[in-house]
Amino acid sequence: MPKKAAELGALQVNRLTKPGAHAVGGVAGLQLKINDAGARSWVLRAMVAGKRRDMGLGGFPDVPLADARQKAREARSKIDAGQDPIQERQATRSASAAARARAKTFAQCVEAFMKAKSGEWKNAKHRAQWQSTLDTHCAPIGNVLVKDIDLAQVLTVLEPIWQTTTETASRLRGRIETVLDWATARGYRTGDNPARWRGHLDQLLAKPRKIKKVKHQPALKVDDAGSFMVALRKVEGMSARALELAMLAAARSGEVRGARWPEIDLQAKVWTVPAERMKAKKEHRVALSKQAVTLLKALPKIEGTDLLFPGRKVEQPLSDMSLTACMRRMGFRDAEGRMCVPHGCRSTFRDWAAERTNYPREMAEMALAHTIESAVEAAYRRGDLLAKRAAMMQAWADFCDKPRPPR
Missing domain, CATH: 1.10.150.130 (Tyrosine recombinase, N-terminal domain)
Structure with a gap:
């Protein structure tokens, strides 16, 4: 039988300073290890699953002798019962680390x-x-x-x-x-x-x-469309021309400001807005009226950019506020007396189509590039009614050419 280590007292353990492993007795295999730097820690040496293993029990004096012996006894009891306390502790630490990693505010x-x-x-x-x-x-x-x-x-x-x-x-x-x-x-x-x-x-x-109280964008009254276009065509500058195209095409400000010459087919009278510049992220074809084509043909092509409406820096488009400022300066107000804004021109077009024409609702919605709410309708609708929309957009442009007194 191996020699049983003498059971040391707390004072004797405290006096141990020589580097190495010192058996302290009380529990078989319990040792105080001292490294070359003088740091002391508790270790239980035992056979676990047929292999000799060292199990750390904490540092000394933070873990006093009595506590170290208690920990060693508990570990021995688990080993005798066929358990692996070292593996259990590793699993606990791993679970704790994983929990900390998942603990996100x-x-x-x-x-x-x-x-x-x-x-x-x-x-x-x-x-x-x-x-x-x-x-x-x-x-x-x-x-x-x-x-x-x-x-x-x-x-x-x-x-x-x-x-x-x-x-x-x-x-x-x-x-x-x-x-x-x-x-x-x-x-x-x-x-x-x-x-x-x-x-x-x-x-x-x-x-x-x-x-929710729906607050629509301030829009031109339908009967003000002609007067607005007459006044707008007297205003000089890129912002005014961009606003004119937005009105004729019933397009969003961002679509107009980002328009590029490769998107325009003057012969076919079609403006194809790529998906990445559309709100619904779907390519949209705009039927261009004769007035819109005339406007586009008169636009200068600026060297160094293919933008239709470049800003002060030719590689960048006009700012959104440039169109808004242009419209504000013109002084047109909606039915509630609010100053009209560019986006409201789309509502003016929609009101005109609904109140003054017999064009189908879905055709006007398609011209505005609105998303189809009905999944069934969207599934069955394959085309974009471009040819029919061309007639509608021409009628809209003709309407905008004729100022009329308010009703």
């Missing part, structure tokens, strides 16, 4: 999500809007671990603004839902998303369309 997830999705934003402004709404309104849950975010906390963020700024609150809800979905996919949380709408928050919060 909502604010940390927002930051990581924004970085991961950086290539998906339509533009810097869209990204900034996401970041701003999340930063501004989600402070109450910013430091909460995403695994702990529940319905009550989501409502803490949404309820204070749901009735007053419904559109912002609705967008915020969707963004919180997206971040939490991302966190679930990353393994930071489990279970249902507490920010989901259908079958969940729709039972607790008023439907946005029921409480």
Whole structure:
């Protein structure tokens, strides 16, 4: 039998300073190891699963002799029962490390999500809007671990603004839902998303369309379209010409400002706006009227750019405010007395088509490049009615050529 180590007392252990392994007795295999630098730590040497193993029990004197013996006895009991205390401890540490890695706050997830999705934003402004709404309104849950975010906390963020700024609150809800979905996919949380709408928050919060006050963009009155075009054609400058094309094509300001000559086919009288510049991310063909073609033929082609309407820096388009400023200076107001804006010209076209013509609703919607809400209708509609839309856009341009007194 191996010689049993003498059981040392606390004072004797404290006097051990020589580098090496010192058996302290009391539990078989319990040793105090001292390295060359004088650091001391407890080790239990034992046979585990047929192999001699050293199991660390902590440093001395942080772990006193009595505690080291107690730890050693517990480890021995597990070994005698056929368990591997070293492996168990490694598993516990691994699980603890994994839990720490998954312990992400909502604010940390927002930051990581924004970085991961950086290539998906339509533009810097869209990204900034996401970041701003999340930063501004989600402070109450910013430091909460995403695994702990529940319905009550989501409502803490949404309820204070749901009735007053419904559109912002609705967008915020969707963004919180997206971040939490991302966190679930990353393994930071489990279970249902507490920010989901259908079958969940729709039972607790008023439907946005029921409480949202729709505020349309200030638009020209239909009977002011002719007077506006007469006045606009007297205004010089790129902004005025861009605004004129936007009016004739019922196009969005961004589509016009970003228009490039390769997109224009004057012979076919078609302007093809690529998908990346469309709101719905789908290529859109614009039927050009004779007036629009005349306007385009008169535009100068600027050296160093293929933009139709370059800004002060020829490689960059006009700013959005340039068209707005041009329209404001003209002084036209809507039916409520508000100063008209470029985007409102699309509403003027839509009102004209509905009130003054027999053109089908879907044709006007297609001219505006609106997304088809009905999935069934979208599935069956293959063409874009370009030939029929050409007649409608010509009728619109002719209408804009004739000033008329208000009704």
